[in-house]
Amino acid sequence: MTILDETAANGTATRTGRWTPVCSYTDLLPERGAAVLVGARQVAVFRTFDGALYALGNFDPFSGAYVLSRGIVGTRGGAPTVASPMHKQVFSLVTGVCVDDPGVAVPTYPIRVTDGTVEVSVV
Numbered sequence: 001m002t003i004l005d006e007t008a009a010n011g012t013a014t015r016t017g018r019w020t021p022v023c024s025y026t027d028l029l030p031e032r033g034a035a036v037l038v039g040a041r042q043v044a045v046f047r048t049f050d051g052a053l054y055a056l057g058n059f060d061p062f063s064g065a066y067v068l069s070r071g072i073v074g075t076r077g078g079a080p081t082v083a084s085p086m087h088k089q090v091f092s093l094v095t096g097v098c099v100d101d102p103g104v105a106v107p108t109y110p111i112r113v114t115d116g117t118v119e120v121s122v123v
């Protein structure tokens with residue numbers, strides 16, 4: 001895992017609605033995920049070819065490994081997805097729901113860019 005940034009160790013990062021800077025926008029290569037640590041949580045952040053950003057839990061519930069940031073970005077029905085590098089299950093980048101098994105989902109997090117810096121809120 002590549003940890004691009006670590007939240008300040010003062011514990012305030014988990015406060016409701018707080019935005020945590022994780023990396024600069026240009027650090028994110030299109031269609032390549034990156035794993036970042038927000039508080040104690042591993043988050044997989046993605047930038048798609050159209051420039052949009054998505055943040056999902058990095059934990060793959062099927063394999064039990066923190067690997068979604070290393071998954072293959074694609075689309076299903078026009079919506080962006082990531083396929084786990086372990087067992088290839090596909091998750092929507094928008095909703096976190098597993099495409100072929102809607103009973104399974106990973107958490108999604110608000111993500112935005114402020115002055116060129118990507119920020120994630122784990123709320």
Ligand code: FES
Nearest residue numbers: 089090098100101
């Ligand atoms: S994509 Fe196969 S179980 Fe979700």
